[in-house]
Amino acid sequence: MANQDKINELIEKRAKAKLGGGEKRIDSQHSKGKLTARERIDILLDEDSFEEFDMFVTHRTKSFGLDKQVYLSDGVITGHGTIDGRIVYVFSQDFTVFGGSLSETYALKICKIMDMAMKIGVPVIGLNDSGGARIQEGVRSLAGYAEIFQRNIMASGVIPQISSILGPCAGGAVYSPALTDFTIMTDQTSYMFVTGPKVVKSVTGEVVTTEELGGAQIHSTKSGVSHFLAENDEENLLLVRKLMSYLPSNNLEDPPSIKCSDPIDRLDDILNDIIPENPNQPYDIVDVISVITDNGEFTEVHRNYARNITVGFARFNGHPVGIVANQPKYFAGVLDCEASRKAARFVRFCDAFNIPIVTLVDVPGFLPGTGQEYAGIILHGAKLLFAYGEATVPKVTITLRKSYGGAHDVMSCKQLRGDLNYAWPTAEIAVMGAKGAVEVLEGSNIRKIEDANEKQEYIEKKEDEYNTKFANPYVAAKYGFIDDVIEPRNTRFRIVRALELLSNKKEVNPPKKHSNIPL
């Protein structure tokens, strides 16, 4: 064969590979409102930056007539490219080839790029759209999944791993995304479950739709499996790019800083009035966050899940931070099982990847009652406590209003190695609120008063006394548990300066195999 013929053969093969399962199946993919595996890569990566590996890989199965159904790339596109100029590895499952189902060779392709990413120290982004294990390959497919899981586990905390869910993700296949750092689901076209509706019906009798069982809405609101909900494939992929802008390429690097155009010393007078006079009145903590961060930007993680706590990424003076904030707008910002779990995972992520944590506190305590106790609030609350106590990244805590009881300790207090702990003058740092305290301390005296008006007057007097004595920041400040009481409008500047001060912080935990966080 002449050289040119050989080159033409390559060009033909490439063109064939790019067609995946063929035009008909590509049309079918589009008709479902989904992009193809390659179109997705084009949106995810910087223009023309994608370099593909293993385009000519095919499966090795002969049975079930598969020897006559051979597709170049075997249902998954793998390679590397850049996002904002930074290298990432990517795999994109191609639903047009055997429904994106995973074969042995397909798994090897994914493992190859995961190994490369670990060697180089760059993130892995998985675009998932698959019918799960390729049925014709049986246990070889299961083994392939396990090879991927093992690599997900080894990469955890070393390189960021992000999963976009853009179609079906079923069976054990859901565990690879679950092992990664962030999962982004697309509304209506993606779903995740360990078994589908048919199996559910046959095992438990429950009748449920795909959407109800594992749709993007469900996993973004009820289970917390999905960290972000996107309207469509494009939004999903652009979210990955945005998320990447806050993350370092690996655990030995600092997160990427950008030039800050927002004055660091601007005074935000609005904050001086943001706390309502009535301590039981809610406000939106996101209003505070979007006043203090660079250009008011905040990328909220788990926005629709456990809304009583708010977590997400922002920047101060161009440097990425993770923000954890109680949200008084939902259930008064109380800590419950889900909120504790959500925040604990976020804190651990930030700590693993050198992202400083800014904590905004307004918490009335842990949610009491049998519902929470039976659901294991002790263990879930301990997760958050553990995560903060273990974290060695810079930790800046601002107490805005309530900081009561165990929840005070949990929310990055001084003794959990909070580096700089400030409070607004409106802070109330105490064992419990006035109402509860008076009930406990004055119960016997209150019971002795027969007249209802007198009783009420006595209670109010005692509550006032308690508030004056304890519901302020100065008792904590007296003991040095709060480093300073600051004027709310200075908060941005104080945080920027605190983070600058802490930028060379070195804190190391004792050597150990690993900790035993209460899971």
Ligand code: HXC
């Ligand atoms: C081989 C598969 C496949 C699979 C789909 N296809 N899933 N081929 N193995 N697992 C093929 C179909 O035969 C079809 O081929 C093409 O992909 C598209 O599938 P359709 O059914 O036509 O598409 P759609 O109607 O959109 O339904 C998609 C689907 C459905 C919901 C994913 O295909 C489905 O239920 N598949 C099986 C899912 C499943 O149970 N997988 C195993 C899970 S257990 P043609 O040639 O017609 O285009 C598991 C264990 C992992 O994954 C364990 C890890 C530890």
